[in-house]
Amino acid sequence: xxxxxxxxxxxxxxxxxxxxxxxxxxxxxxxxxxxxxxxxxxxxxxxxxxxxxxxxxxxxxxxxxxxxxxxxxxxxxxxxxxxxxxxxxxxxxxxxxxxxxxxxxxxxxxxxxxxxxxxxxxxxxxxxxx
Numbered sequence: 001x002x003x004x005x006x007x008x009x010x011x012x013x014x015x016x017x018x019x020x021x022x023x024x025x026x027x028x029x030x031x032x033x034x035x036x037x038x039x040x041x042x043x044x045x046x047x048x049x050x051x052x053x054x055x056x057x058x059x060x061x062x063x064x065x066x067x068x069x070x071x072x073x074x075x076x077x078x079x080x081x082x083x084x085x086x087x088x089x090x091x092x093x094x095x096x097x098x099x100x101x102x103x104x105x106x107x108x109x110x111x112x113x114x115x116x117x118x119x120x121x122x123x124x125x126x127x128x129x130x
Contacts (some may be wrong), residue, residue: 003051006062007039008077009058009067010118016055019117023095024080026053053078058119067119074100076113077120085110085126093123 010016017040019025026042029052033039041052058064070077082088085103089112093099100121101113112124 005052005054006078007054007056008054008116008120009015009063010120011058011064011067012118013038013055013057016040016116016118017042020053020055020099023092023097024122025091055118058115071121074113074121076123077116079123079125082124082126085112085124088112088124 008016017028017031020042021028021040025045027045027048029041029043029048031038038057042055043050043052056063058067062110086103089099089103092114096115098117099112099114101111103110103112103124103126108128110126110128114122114124116122
């Protein structure tokens with residue numbers, strides 16, 4: 001088995017698409033609608049057929065409650081691995097992202113946390129090189 005798709009709830013799919021592509025640097029993978037439903041995914045440009053991240057609208061009250069509770073607890077909705085968190089931090093911050101935690105060394109890794117403008121926290125992770 002493989003993980004091919006995971007989702008984050010967002011309060012605005014168009015705003016989320018701009019953030020995840022223009023700020024973080026992912027590429028749009030799928031975007032189609034049927035009635036009021038929009039299926040929207042992004043993927044790493046280096047692996048266009050790799051794991052996709054669905055930007056799912058939080059129009060269900062349970063989804064919205066879950067998303068808000070995770071944000072209030074400081075829990076990331078997604079974690080992205082980086083080869084160089086410091087460089088990604090500088091690049092993403094220069095594109096206007098709001099970080100809630102700059103790159104910080106923790107046991108076994110360096111992490112940074114930022115807001116995705118759509119109701120979520122996102123964590124960047126660089127594993128320690130032993």
